[in-house]
Amino acid sequence: MPTPSPSARITLSTSRTLGLVAIASGQEYHKAAHALHEAGFSRLPNGAFVAPLADAHAARATASALVHHAHEHSAAITTSSRPHLGDVGTEIATRLPGTWSAELQIYSHPLWQEDLWPMLWEAGAMRQAVEDHRVPFASVLKNGSGTELLLIERPDHHDGYLLGALTDREQEDAHDDPTAPGSIVLPADPGLAARAVTDTFLPAYHRALHHQDLNNVLTALERIREEHRALQAIKDSGRYSDGVPLGDYRLIAGMERDFADHAWLSFRDVLEHAPVLLARCRPTATPWPQDAAALTRLREALANSQDAWNQWNNLSNELYSLPQALPAHAWSQIRGQLGMAVRPAIETWLADSEPFERQARAAVPGGPAALAAPSPRQLTTRPTPTPGDAAPRR
Known part of the structure; x- marks a missing residue:
């Protein structure tokens, strides 16, 4: 199970385009969201909150207000040492071959994180991270041709990221699927990260x-x-x-x-x-x-x-x-x-x-x-469910 965390948490990071980015999470994430709203943050469609940093005086006033309102709503504040993950995902996506986009997804409530389970196509470090840690946000990279990759901050590390594959195919337990591609650890530098995705992860993904x-x-x-x-x-x-x-x-x-x-x-x-x-x-x-x-x-x-x-x-x-x-x-x-x-x-x-x-x-x-090189052989499969399907005779 994910590591226990405060019932209301605010995670802060900086973005070159958005300024100060805040994400509310926890079982009572709405308390953190109220604190952010009262401190003057604006809510984006994806659920993140932002405040400009161009005016230093206004930024200090916003930060001070946030500390005050977070205390009122019993919300813990964490300042990330990494840049905003939405920016990182976009910078990596623009460097991948073909046309890619990146979308920040937010899983404010711990239960929302469980939505990742049926989509994860791997049984290694990424799955372990989602199982053992809170993952309140992630960046999903898409190429428009059905390939979707999940990018998260590497747990228990001050920098670096984890990248794994997502799938919309119905699948058995990934631990029993020998074809599943393993996740990969990416460096903090977006250029080096994109090179690792291009040269290592995507070829393995296509083979899988x-x-x-x-x-x-x-x-x-x-x-x-x-x-x-x-x-x-x-x-x-x-x-x-x-x-x-x-x-x-x-x-x-x-x-x-x-x-x-x-x-x-x-x-x-x-x-x-x-x-x-x-x-x-x-x-x-x-x-x-x-x-x-x-x-x-x-x-x-x-x-x-x-x-x-x-x-x-x-x-x-x-x-x-x-x-x-x-x-x-x-x-x-x-x-x-x-x-x-x-x-x-x-x-x-x-x-x-x-x-x-x-x-x-x-x-x-x-x-x-x-x-x-022999292909791994999957012993059992499950047909895509369709109305009226019955199990094949054996």
Whole structure:
């Protein structure tokens, strides 16, 4: 749990553009906010309070008033030795490759800090810092293409920062995810910090995304293959898995529909994550140039599944906006229809999964050195929840 702190705290730092910046935090952060308001601070839309420093006499009067009102409201005052984190985040963002922005986020109440947990994609120093310390504010760096990074002041140190990855993907416990990128300690100098992010963190982050996408696809194919084999064994033997005769071969049609339903649940991961992996594959640059034909078949299979994928996404978006969800049996019927529609594509992906896997492993961002480096394998995955989803049969 985070280290206990006063129920009302005011943290002060300086900004070249904003002047004196104050952040109210604690279980009774509203007391600190009242003190700041009464001392003449102005509140920004993001929740920070500011007071100008251009006029030295006015700044001293504001500081004196703050001490007085903070005492009245039992709010502790802490003066940071670091520059305003909002400025630091912006200075780092402007030095990163591409177009980045930085947004200061404030977690005044300790419970708000817990909102970071499902978004943190790492199990190292950043997660430990959020678990053991109060983090009343952070800077979130975004590049507009889905990459979001969390920047916080390094706890128990007078300078330096921690940077970690955020994700909007549904995930299991990060401790059980071998693909999660580790956080990185950044120096106080924004230029050096940006260089560390560019040269060290972002390459590791992109490799982690590649590994996670690959694991999602491979695990989905494993689930489909298991059920496909079970269905095929029943069809070949005319018996259930426990050896009992089918009795009526018309039951096979129902089993085919059930397989299509469950297969669609898993094949969605292939449709979502495989295209970017295939786009990176360069068979002629690997020891297996003959895999090019298999990759062509896989791309065609994805293209032939696009209508079903669009139909599913459009239907899901429409029904999420309705007050009542579609009944579970109706969702099952829809999934079964889509699964039957993409059945040839599923068969292709099961048949050519081996060349896909070795080519995707060879295509991990990082260059030819990655050819011999195995990708971490995630043992379990959880499909993105959708109305009416059911757990796949095993």
